[in-house]
Amino acid sequence: MNVLIIGATFGIGYELGKKYLDQCDNLILLGRTQEKLKNLKLEFNSKTTKISTFSLDVTDKINCQKIINEIIKEFKTIDLAVYCSGYYEPHDTFDIKLELFEKIFAVNFFGMINCFSILLPHFKSQQFGHLAAISSLAGFGGLPNSSSYGPSKAAMINYFESIKIDCDKNNISLSIINPGFVKSRLTEKNTFDMPFIMEADKAAEIIFEGLLGKKYDITFPIQMKIVFKILQVLPRPIYFFLVRILTKNI
Numbered sequence: 001m002n003v004l005i006i007g008a009t010f011g012i013g014y015e016l017g018k019k020y021l022d023q024c025d026n027l028i029l030l031g032r033t034q035e036k037l038k039n040l041k042l043e044f045n046s047k048t049t050k051i052s053t054f055s056l057d058v059t060d061k062i063n064c065q066k067i068i069n070e071i072i073k074e075f076k077t078i079d080l081a082v083y084c085s086g087y088y089e090p091h092d093t094f095d096i097k098l099e100l101f102e103k104i105f106a107v108n109f110f111g112m113i114n115c116f117s118i119l120l121p122h123f124k125s126q127q128f129g130h131l132a133a134i135s136s137l138a139g140f141g142g143l144p145n146s147s148s149y150g151p152s153k154a155a156m157i158n159y160f161e162s163i164k165i166d167c168d169k170n171n172i173s174l175s176i177i178n179p180g181f182v183k184s185r186l187t188e189k190n191t192f193d194m195p196f197i198m199e200a201d202k203a204a205e206i207i208f209e210g211l212l213g214k215k216y217d218i219t220f221p222i223q224m225k226i227v228f229k230i231l232q233v234l235p236r237p238i239y240f241f242l243v244r245i246l247t248k249n250i
């Protein structure tokens, strides 16, 4: 089995990579930070899994497509690809920094499409494969301080729903992963209390199990999942009333 993790240098993607040691033949790890990629080859020691690393910036569409094509040429088949690259920065509603909106969408949404533009046709030609991406609970509904990040994550969730039926027809499995708060470089930026925050290793364990079971929707932790799934279906006046209470300390 060949597993590709995009955004494997830090955080959740890095921890997820560890879970696939001894679980696959080839583990292909991608990210921008060259030093970290070099270390991964030394650090991720396995008797049965060969580790390969490639440096790529998902926002550079030409280079991104080139590298994924090179990977396909080298490994022939990809069984599982997980898109973990992401960016977040909290910001004020009334101080709209266009560059920040562009960066967040470039990494979270268009970066994913740059990768999928090569991976999806490849999976179609293989007539098998499992494609996954980390979205967020923030994609379920609009939240304060999240007017750039939330919409980028909502776009990912909607995109997965859009391609699901065609992927089913071509024997391609999909998983959209929606974590709550996880300790990483991204959440270090938050100054507010983050309920049910978990270690990246624990999040990776839940994701690994969900991917193993080929679950379409991997949303956790359970407490946040219940709250967000209910909020999602409520009439908007009740939604805004509850979100105002739940986020009063943000």
Ligand SMILES: NC(=O)c1ccc[n+]([C@@H]2O[C@H](COP(=O)([O-])OP(=O)(O)OC[C@H]3O[C@@H](n4cnc5c(N)ncnc54)[C@H](OP(=O)(O)O)[C@@H]3O)[C@@H](O)[C@H]2O)c1
Binding pocket: 006, 007, 008, 009, 010, 011, 012, 013, 014, 030, 031, 032, 033, 036, 056, 057, 058, 059, 084, 085, 086, 087, 088, 107, 111, 134, 135, 136, 137, 178, 179, 180, 181, 182, 183, 184, 185, 186, 187
């Ligand atoms: N932490 C949370 O609470 C939380 C909650 C819900 C969802 N998520 C999502 O989970 C995913 C992983 O986040 P994390 O918390 O693990 O953050 P992280 O520790 O900052 O890791 C982000 C990963 O994305 C890669 N990345 C960023 N920009 C990239 C680019 N332009 N090209 C290629 N790779 C890039 C980073 O590698 P390089 O810097 O080496 O490129 C790194 O490996 C993100 O999509 C995030 O939105 C996180």
